Amino acid sequence: xxxxxxxxxxxxxxxxxxxxxxxxxxxxxxxxxxxxxxxxxxxxxxxxxxxxxxxxxxxxxxxxxxxxxxxxxxxxxxxxxxxxxxxxxxxxxxxxxxxxxxxxxxxxxxxxxxxxxxxxxxxxxxxxxxxxxxxxxxxxxxxxxxxxxxxxxxxxxx
Numbered sequence: 001x002x003x004x005x006x007x008x009x010x011x012x013x014x015x016x017x018x019x020x021x022x023x024x025x026x027x028x029x030x031x032x033x034x035x036x037x038x039x040x041x042x043x044x045x046x047x048x049x050x051x052x053x054x055x056x057x058x059x060x061x062x063x064x065x066x067x068x069x070x071x072x073x074x075x076x077x078x079x080x081x082x083x084x085x086x087x088x089x090x091x092x093x094x095x096x097x098x099x100x101x102x103x104x105x106x107x108x109x110x111x112x113x114x115x116x117x118x119x120x121x122x123x124x125x126x127x128x129x130x131x132x133x134x135x136x137x138x139x140x141x142x143x144x145x146x147x148x149x150x151x152x153x154x155x156x157x158x
Contacts, residue, residue, distance in 0.1 A: 014052035017070070017077035021050045024068035038067040042132050055081045115152075124150035 025035060032043035039046050039060040048054045049064065056064065061075040092098045115124070129150035136143040 012071070012073040012077045014077050014080060014082060017074040018050055018052045020070055020074060021064060021068050024070060025050070028068070030067070035064075035067065039063045042130070044131050044133055049078060052077075052082050053084060055079060119152050120154060122152050122154040124148070125153050126150065 032047050035050065036043045036046035039049065039056070040063070041049065041060070045054070049056045049060060056075075056078040058075070058079060061078040064070065064078055065072060065075045088094065088097055092101055116122075129148065131149075132147045134145040134147070136145050
């Protein structure tokens, strides 16, 4: 279904581009913040492109190839529209990812109720959104600050 990378300039798929990019990121000791700065995205936005969950612009793809010294075929893979299917099992087995699901399962109903009280009947866009993660030091401990900023989409009446 998806083309694979082979020698001779054949198309490279997103998974292969991600594998090469992640290896290069580790070899060069780069942080996601540095990758994000190179492509003009946040750390999470840059990671999303590298993992293949988003489509890079031609400039972003060229910046990734240049920064990570990847084969030129990787640029086309980064630019392709992804097939956005979850790549982790259900239920998730990685503790970090499981906790994200747990947060949504536990806090989702109250958050939905508060959102509908404030905005009316609608949903938070997962397409027109920004997602970021920051580290904060407070009370002698590290805290993860996750910011989800999604456009509010009001349900239409028909």
